[in-house]
Amino acid sequence: MFLTRCMAIALWVSSVAVAIAAGPFDGTYSGENTLVRGGPPVCSPAHRISWTVADNHFKAGWFSSTTLDATVAPDGSFNASAMYNYGRQSSRAILSGRISNGALEADIESTGCKYHYSLKKT
Numbered sequence: 255m256f257l258t259r260c261m262a263i264a265l266w267v268s269s270v271a272v273a274i275a276a277g278p279f280d281g282t283y284s285g286e287n288t289l290v291r292g293g294p295p296v297c298s299p300a301h302r303i304s305w306t307v308a309d310n311h312f313k314a315g316w317f318s319s320t321t322l323d324a325t326v327a328p329d330g331s332f333n334a335s336a337m338y339n340y341g342r343q344s345s346r347a348i349l350s351g352r353i354s355n356g357a358l359e360a361d362i363e364s365t366g367c368k369y370h371y372s373l374k375k376t
Contacts, residue, residue: 276308276309277307277308277309277310277311277326278310279307279310279326279330279353280307280308280309280310281306281307281375281376282304282305282306282307282375282376283304283305283306283307283353283357283358283373283374283375283376284302284303284304284373284374284376285302285303285358285371285372285373285374286300286301286302286303286371286372287300287301287303287369287370287371287372288300288369288370288371288372289367289368289369290361290363290368290369290370291363291366291367291368292366292367292368296340296366296367297366297367297369300369303371303373304373304376305358305373307326307353307358310325310326311323311324311325311326312324312326312332314334314349314360314362316336316338316347316349316362316364317338317340317347319338319339320336320337320338320347321336322334322335322336322347322349322362323336324349326353329352330352330353330354331350331351331352332349332350332351332352332353332360333348333349333350334348334349335347335348335349338364340366343365345364345365345366346364347362347363347364348362348363348364349361349362351371356374356375357372357373357374357375358371358372358373358374358375359371359372359373360373
């Protein structure tokens with residue numbers, strides 16, 4: 255009986271710890287991006303996309319080989335950048351945006367392309 259109570263308390267404490275560890279912006283955000291600057295063949299067409307924020311952190315893919323690692327600040331803002339190669343050219347991709355009221359608005363830009371992302375928490 256004592257062991258059963260101890261196990262129940264341990265499970266409850268661990269579930270509370272997990273709930274506390276979750277960030278206020280955590281969740282999956284889905285929607286579309288819009289090509290603002292550039293065009294084919296360098297820039298891919300606009301498409302549907304989903305990003306998952308966990309513990310106030312998410313990863314955004316850029317082209318096929320680059321990941322932008324972003325941490326969401328307490329005010330919902332985020333920024334990240336990463337170097338990538340396109341053919342023989344090196345460039346920097348820059349991500350900036352904000353999460354507010356269940357909406358994630360962001361821009362990713364580089365030398366040849368710029369996209370705007372409008373995603374809603376699902």
